[in-house]
Amino acid sequence: MNTADLGLPVDVPSTALFTDQYEFTMLQAAMKAGTAERRSVFEVFTRRLPEGRRYGVVAGTGRVLDAVENFRFDPDVLAFLRERKIVDEETLDWLADYRFSGDIWGYPEGEVYFPGSPIMRVEGTFAECVLLETVILSILNHDSAIAAAASRMSSAAGERPLIEMGARRTHELAAVAASRAAYLGGFTSTSDLAAGFRYGIPTVGTSAHAFTLLHDRERDAFQAQVKSMGRGTTLLVDTYDVAEAVRTAVEVAGPELGAVRIDSGDLLLVAHRVRQQLDELGATDTRIIVTSDLDEYAIASLAAAPVDAYGVGTQLVTGSGHPTCSMVYKLVARAESTDPTAPLVPVAKKSTGGKTSIGGRKWAARRLDEYGVAEAEVVGTGPLPDALADRQLLVELVKGGDVVARESLDVVRDRHTAARANLPLSATQLSRGEPVIPTEYVNGRSGSLTGA
Structure with missing residues (x-):
């Protein structure tokens, strides 16, 4: 693929170093412990929305798919890791052949989300999944923050068009991603020519x-x-x-x-x-x-x-006061052994301080009221209730390492318009408030519901 599609300089060969060092040190230690090949499930979610926000917007999924495809360790990258002594030779040999071969499920791009929503689920061996943590979070946290701000601005603007013009107020590569996220969120054009070139967004100036x-x-x-x-x-x-x-x-x-x-x-x-x-x-x-x-x-x-129209720069590309969505990437289940048929065991962080997680591989569905308006985000483990069978939110994005759900930006943009329209009217209020619908959890063993 062309790295220009990622918003990268043409001399950047891969996304493999868009990560944190501890991903590699964990990999090496797990390889030595014999646990690296355990089947694992990671989920991306946020524990809370930015203060005062009524809903979040999933953005950056298309860029995540590109990043996963381009996560490769070429000779220059391996030489860097060797020179810095970040990992040993055994680990370097493993990285040289790295190709993500697992599955990724997620909310379709443009959909709205709420606290606890399993926005993305990454499944494979621990070794191949853990390396993707930082790049996935980097993209989703940035793009979703911009898209949420854009969505609020679009609601406020009504039928009047919005022009994205924040390139000079942020990093040159972030500006391209911001233009894409803004268009998804309801903006109609951009001043940034790189965004127009890479994503087909109408340009003005x-x-x-x-x-x-x-x-x-x-x-x-x-x-x-x-x-x-x-x-x-x-x-x-x-x-x-x-x-x-x-x-x-x-x-x-x-x-x-x-x-x-x-x-x-x-x-x-x-x-x-x-x-x-x-x-x-x-x-x-x-x-x-x-x-x-x-x-x-x-x-x-x-x-x-x-x-007749608005041009927005600084506040848009900084998420209008909330430049990140505080999404996290957590291991929620792992196999009992490296045997591919070994059953999955739910795991979760249980520490205090507001950072607890819920273990288990999750599904998500949105329950509607009698008028077809969203009334709850339902997240659970185990069997999906029959009443929610046609309201599932996660879709397959990558299967066996192959991307299976590429979409045009216009399709994603239309999806967001429809998703926002299906929320209660108070979703578009700019006054501070709680999420417009609650998140309810279904215990896979008891089937009971609990509010988040």
Whole structure:
């Protein structure tokens, strides 16, 4: 595969070092103990949503599948591990032939999730599964945080389009992943060309204040841009005096002017004044685009303003205050021995301090009320209740090491729209609150339900 699909520089041959050292030291110790080949089940979940959030959004699954496929130890990577004496020669020989041959199940990308949801389940030998922990968490924690922020912003924006423009506010590779996650969450376009190239996301962009300042007069800058890009372009009107700039913009481009962009000031007040001025000048179809450190709350506050689109940067690519989802990757079951037919034994961390886990290989389903609206996330071990048979959430993503569930970004985007629409209306409220539906656990032995 092409590493460019991962958002990686072309000179990065694999994802094998996107990990923590202790994954390798655990591998080596387990090999020496004779336990490395025990069949194991790891699950990705979060114990809680970010404070005040009503739901989470699964994002990054497609990138995880690429990362797993590209998790290879080429000679340069092996040489690095040998030089640093991170593992011994026996372990290096094993790594040289590494190919994930297990199974991965997960919530389909774009689906919503809640505390305790088994967002992804990785099954195989301990050795092959443990190495994937960091790269899987790195992708899912980042992308799901961005997608959740994007989803909230999309809800606040209603039918108005959102432009992702945060590339300059984050790491250059994170910016590409953020654009993808934002599009999944409801944004319509991006300013980042790498994201457009790699993922087919529509790209937009015209000019910055520097272009206006380059010219002797604002009129000269507008004339140059219109000559180059046509009357349907977007002119930035807040470099100097907004009212004068709007007047000049319409004089230069005529009533066919595509849009004006406002990037500073009291956006609510300025948008009303600009709309009135455009209408008086006959540019009734000219749109108004606002930018300037927007988040979901600022977008919601502009709902009554004559705004046609929003451009969002910093708050989006930082998860609007929650840059991670606190997902973890935990061993929940392992075989009694290395015999492939040995039964699985549930295992779980039992320490205090809010970090306990529930052992066992889990299924998940979403129970609906009589109106078809979600009312509970049901997570359990053992047999799946018949009443939930058609509401299962996990789907097969990798089978025997082969990816079996690749999807286009547009399919994932549509899935999220549908999943959000099936939640109670309070899911889209921006006021702080608990998860919009509870998580209930089913004990595989008793069948009893307990609230999370």
